[in-house]
Amino acid sequence: MYLTDDDKRMRDGAEGDAAAAAMDLLIRYGYALDAERLCSIRNVAGTMTQPSPVKARLVAEGGWDKAFSVINLDSDRDLTIPQMRVPTCQLQHGFGPDSVDIVPYPRANVDLQSDGEAFYGRRGVQILATCTPYQVGNLPMRGEHCAWMESSAVIYANSVLGARTNCEGIASTGAASLTGRIPCWGNHLDASRHGTHLIAVDGITVESFQDWGMLGYFAGSVAGEDRPVVTGSLAQPDLTELKHFGAAAATSGGVELYHIPGITPEAVSVEAAFPGSVPDAVVYGPAERRAVYETLNEIGSSADVDFVLLGCPHASLDQIRQAAALLDGRRVSANCELWIMAPRALAVMAERSGYTAVIERAGGRVLADSCPAMSRAAPAGTKVFATDSAKQAHYLPAILGIEAWFGTLEECVSAAVTGRWNGGLS
Amino acid sequence: MSDRVLHGRNVVPGSVEGQALVSHEPISGWGGIDPARGVIIEPRHELFGVCFTGKILVFPSAKGSSGWSGFFQTTRLSGTAPIGMVIGRISAKSALGAVVTRVPAITDLDADPCSVIATGDWVRIDNSTVEVTKR
Numbered sequence: 385m386y387l388t389d390d391d392k393r394m395r396d397g398a399e400g401d402a403a404a405a406a407m408d409l410l411i412r413y414g415y416a417l418d419a420e421r422l423c424s425i426r427n428v429a430g431t432m433t434q435p436s437p438v439k440a441r442l443v444a445e446g447g448w449d450k451a452f453s454v455i456n457l458d459s460d461r462d463l464t465i466p467q468m469r470v471p472t473c474q475l476q477h478g479f480g481p482d483s484v485d486i487v488p489y490p491r492a493n494v495d496l497q498s499d500g501e502a503f504y505g506r507r508g509v510q511i512l513a514t515c516t517p518y519q520v521g522n523l524p525m526r527g528e529h530c531a532w533m534e535s536s537a538v539i540y541a542n543s544v545l546g547a548r549t550n551c552e553g554i555a556s557t558g559a560a561s562l563t564g565r566i567p568c569w570g571n572h573l574d575a576s577r578h579g580t581h582l583i584a585v586d587g588i589t590v591e592s593f594q595d596w597g598m599l600g601y602f603a604g605s606v607a608g609e610d611r612p613v614v615t616g617s618l619a620q621p622d623l624t625e626l627k628h629f630g631a632a633a634a635t636s637g638g639v640e641l642y643h644i645p646g647i648t649p650e651a652v653s654v655e656a657a658f659p660g661s662v663p664d665a666v667v668y669g670p671a672e673r674r675a676v677y678e679t680l681n682e683i684g685s686s687a688d689v690d691f692v693l694l695g696c697p698h699a700s701l702d703q704i705r706q707a708a709a710l711l712d713g714r715r716v717s718a719n720c721e722l723w724i725m726a727p728r729a730l731a732v733m734a735e736r737s738g739y740t741a742v743i744e745r746a747g748g749r750v751l752a753d754s755c756p757a758m759s760r761a762a763p764a765g766t767k768v769f770a771t772d773s774a775k776q777a778h779y780l781p782a783i784l785g786i787e788a789w790f791g792t793l794e795e796c797v798s799a800a801v802t803g804r805w806n807g808g809l810s
Numbered sequence: 811m812s813d814r815v816l817h818g819r820n821v822v823p824g825s826v827e828g829q830a831l832v833s834h835e836p837i838s839g840w841g842g843i844d845p846a847r848g849v850i851i852e853p854r855h856e857l858f859g860v861c862f863t864g865k866i867l868v869f870p871s872a873k874g875s876s877g878w879s880g881f882f883q884t885t886r887l888s889g890t891a892p893i894g895m896v897i898g899r900i901s902a903k904s905a906l907g908a909v910v911t912r913v914p915a916i917t918d919l920d921a922d923p924c925s926v927i928a929t930g931d932w933v934r935i936d937n938s939t940v941e942v943t944k945r
Contacts, residue, residue, distance in 0.1 A: 409909070412822075412909045413905060413906050413909050415821075416821045416822060416900070416905035416906070416908060416909050416915070417900065417902065417905045418819060418900075436884070437846075438884055438887050438888070454887070455880070455883065458883065458909070458910045458912075533876035533877075534876055535874070535875055535876050538876065550902040551876045551901070551902050551903060552876060552902060552906070553876055553877070553878060553879035553880055553902070553903065553906045553907070553910075554877070554879065554880040554883070555879060555880070555883065555906060555909075555910050556879075556902070556906050569902070570901075570902060609871060609873070609899070609901060635874070637873070638836075638871070638872070638873045638874065638901070638903075757841070779841050781853075782841055782851070782852060782853050783841055
């Protein structure tokens, strides 16, 4: 891999031992990818503070310097972690102090994470604590090279914003934060951003939040790790709908980039999305829609719902408002709990707007920082949960060993109030 | 004597030999493996419940969350890692995962490793070649 003079200086220690270890990791990673060179970035989204058993052990042995060296730089050296070289944010992590008494989550993890936030905050890390940095001010520009992890954020940045990032990991984002460099490979290159599969929506119109999620789940199952182009009978989507679509496509497959001609910025037409010949379209119609719905609901058998989870990926302010409007004057069943996961910045605005008071009066909760899948934490005794998120319906049964129902926001709120699932595909 | 030699592109330098564990389906890290035990935990996966510790893991690709590499790094730190990786199609997740697991790894082979190699075969990775001895 070609290295610039600055890359070589960092590798050789001119910017300190930690930057040298970071460059060593980037060189090993670039070799593994067969990348020709590194590119410069000024926007890193990674994870440092999320508690884990290995991290707790490393912090006990040698503090956060040791934890960052081993986990975020893949280095065995005894390093002192300096200021982040480029703007770097912390994605979603564990639950925080205000979740104690609500979420069954180890107090030791809460304390470890608070300690980590203080350490990394002093080194310049922005503790956004959300899987949706693009909802709280981190909006990379079109064409901007970034180093992001979190599959649902990566697909949003690439597809909706037209930024350029691979689905990075903990060590590559750690190394990027101390060097401002990342391998120029995959989604960073023009030649790797065109469409590979064409999906045509026919016989139905995709316009609801639920339908955008199901279409995303279908697109991921068709395209796998490649790049679907979606056309046909589509209403104008908004941020929340493409947030749901992308998270679902990155869950059923490994999609990191898609195009919706006329909607997303990089493909003005189907022809522009495919520089060569346009492939035959895979049709998404009523039968395919029904099949996705049944796949997402195949884990559900008992209709007794004891947990309703909204906000995956983290809810927008308007999703919190919609939930509040549906819960106004109603009461969550004594046998059920309702949690809405949100970025902390938006939870503050929801509180100021009065939505949180309405939700809490009904017995629901607005929670920040994490989610049940990240923290492996749900209300005690949960056996059956309901969600409006295709991603969470896919993952949570495997992670927590519980049943899942997938439906609309209205069906989920109704399940919370009655304690019974009564959803169906309309 | 090996029965078959595959040629590919080296991902992580080094030589290693051992028994193959072959997955025909992509492997998830986060939500797909338990790094404390080195076991595949994804329900409905063909290798559900199977331990990869000490094996040469042969798989078509990495899928799912960007936590992939971190979970495989944890297998190294927990002593439950595979000893080598043969990767059908490389991605950022599996490339970084192989690097931080620090085991010899190879990709872009001249035949599909998941069809040529079977679980239990004896496999030797030597930088850019894979020697397969059928069991």
